[in-house]
Each structure stands twice: as structure tokens, then as C-alpha cells.
Amino acid sequence: MESGSDKGTGGFSAMDEYETLISTTDADLLKRSWRNEKAAPEILQFESSLVQRSREQIQLMEETVGEFMQNGEDPLTVSLYQMDIDRTVFLLRSYLRTRLQKIEKFMFHIQKTAGLWSRLSRQEQKFAKRSIEDMKKHLEQSVLSKLPDRYKSHLKQSVISEEDDMVTEPKLDSFVICRSRKFLGGLPVDDSGEENPLDMYAGDIYALRYKSIKPLIESGQLDLV
Template identity: 30%
Template sequence: MDPNDSSQRDQSGQPSTSGMHHEYATQDGSLDMGCSDFELLKRALLNERMAPEILQYKEELVERVKAGLKRQETEIDAMEGQRDYELVRQVLSYEQDRVRFLLKAYLRARLEKIEQSAGSMLDTEALRERLSKQERSYASSFFVAMGRYMKSSVLNDLPPNYQSLVKRYEGEAEKRLLDTPDEAKYVFARVLDDCGQVPDGPDGQTAELRRGDTMAIKYTTVKALVEAGQVCLL
């Protein structure tokens, strides 16, 4: 960024400090219209922390945020040593730290879930597809390392029929030792867009979700709406 370039100044004549706050809309033009990447990242972090299962990796959002951080780093470096822009430089640096914190928190939240349920994620195609390439590699390495540790510390001392990492005993049909998320648990949610009546129970019960509502509700009821961006977990 050239501080003397008028095309990079805001209406006050100062260099732009927009940083991560670029307008973004989904491909279908719905819901996220006008949301900044910073707000979308906060929403992704909340959803990931509160959902009982691992959610789809937000690859496009993460890559945009990384690119924005790189652009902002260039702007900050260009202001180095220029006293007239020292305040702007500090503001940009603080904003960059804030975005980096959110990005790292989002990635850490996903890694925690992977470490808790690496076996089931690797065993279930639908869950594997939600992981990034790096996350799949990490899940595989983590599961192998944990398997070696469990075998050397415990399993090798048990009878052969009870040395499996995924089954309670050899010959069991189901892999009962693999953790599965409790999707029936209650979560706090905020409705971002009118959803109308949605199924909420095995006997045909429904719940009306109106924009602005905040409620405690079963995750299974809002799971698809969270994925669609119509509901945000709290």
C-alpha cells in the first residue's frame, strides 16, 4: 500500500482500514449478503464450538481471511517509519491480531473434535468429507499414534479377542468403541432468517423459527438450518 495513493484512502483522506471487512455474498445471493468475513468467521467459530458434531470446513472463508491478512501485512509494512500513519498502522495491527485470534480459535476448535473422535471420522465417509485435506491427514496420524500408545500401554496385555481399538471384542458386528456425537442434545440458537415451521419431534411436532428468535432447541431440529446459514448456534 502506498500511503500517498489517493485510491487507497477513505473519505476522510486517511488510508483505508477496512482489513477483513469486505462485503461477501453466497453464490445464491442469500443470507450472508453484506456480512464481513470477520463476522462470518465469528459465526463459524460459534457454530463449531457449540455443535455436537464436526461441521463442514469453511475452506473458501478461511482462504479469503488468510489472503486478507497477507494484504493487510503488506499495508502495515508500507507504513513502517512514516510518522503520519503511525496511528493507522497500529489500528491495522490490532485488527490483524483480532482476526488471527479468531482464525486460530476456529482451527483449534476443529482439531479438538478431531482428537476426540478421530476413529469415527475416519470410519465415516460423510464425516471425512467435512474435513480439509490437512485435517484428514492429522486425524489419520493422530489415530495411528493413539493406537500405538494404547496397544503398548494396555491392549497388548489383554486377551487377543479384546485388543481391538474399535470393537469391544473380536467378532462384534458394530464398532461400538468409536465415539459418535449426540445430535439429540439441546443447543442455544439464534434464528438469522425466517424458517417457518420445521419438524421438531418423531410424532409430527413442529417449531416455528422466526428471524431474531433465540431459543434452546434440539440440534437435530436446526442441523440443516445451521449448515444453510439460517441459524447460528450460541
């Protein structure tokens, strides 16, 4: 971090670029998580520390704004701070709400898949448990209890089904649109047996099958857009 003394023209802008690459604010991270969550077919890992930090920042800012108002700070400044808070609150809410929608949609699938269940936050797990109970009860009371014995499961069509074929699962084969952060060479996007790897340059946007790029999204090398 010697940028203070380095005021040379060429070196400085390169340094600047490097800084923007490495210094990503929580606001940016939250925006990225929100986008990914909105565009991914399945539920992603809950960003617990990011959500925690964003919450604290919002709270801190709200206190600051409260102090400003008491001290008779310029109303324009106050309103700008308030707008900034509102934007962050919107992102955070929309992020959490998107996750709740996915949980409601895939609750039985998430419940029986350990890898997915552990992606939920504790509050989300609580929510999922209650939704599952309510949904089960509702299905039983309204329909299942009136059907013959072999059709009484809320997970299976009938007792002869080998799998839980009444459970909605996210379609991992669906296509998503993603943008790369940096050069990614030889992506195995084609699983039909033909070797057809794809090179993606920074900023390229592609429609790809979610399944084939899932690890890259989880590791943050690709963003969904």
C-alpha cells in the same frame, strides 16, 4: 445499486437495512463459522474458501502495516490496523483449533464415516491420520497387547461386539442454542410422533435438539450461539 442518487429519507434507511442484510463481510462469515463450530457437537464442513480468503487478507494487511511503518505513518493508525489484524488472527486460530480438538476427540468415528471425513481439509485429514496411528499404537502398546486375543481391538470391546462400541461419537441428540436469521415456519422439532411444529421469527433464540435443525445450520438459516 442506485443508492447514490436516492437520498430520500425513508427509502434510504430501508435501502441501508437491505444492504446490511446482503453485504456480509468475510469477518462476519468467519465469526459465524467460528461460533457454529464451537457450539455444534459434531465437526462441520471446513470453510476452505473462507479460510483461504481470510488468510490472504491477513497477509495483505500485514504487508500494508509493514509499509506504514516504513513510511513513518502515524503510530496510532498503525496500532489500530494491527489490532484489527490481531482480532482476525485470533478468530481464525480459534476456529482451526476448535476443529482440531473435535478431530482428536472423534478421530475414529470421523475416519470410518465418509460424510465426516470429507468435511476435513487436506491438512486436517493428514493430522487425523497421524493422530489415529499414534493413538492406535499407544493403545496397543500400553494395554491391548497384554489382553487376551478377543479383546485386542481398539474399536470394539471384544470380538462379539457387533458394532464398534469403543468409538467415541458426537452426541447429535444433544441440545444446542440457536438464533434464527429470518422467519422459519413449521420446524419439525419434535420427533416423538406428535405433530408439534415450531415457528421461529427472526432473532428468536431457542434451545433445540441439534439433530432436528442440522440442515438449517448447514444452509446458514440458523446460527448457533
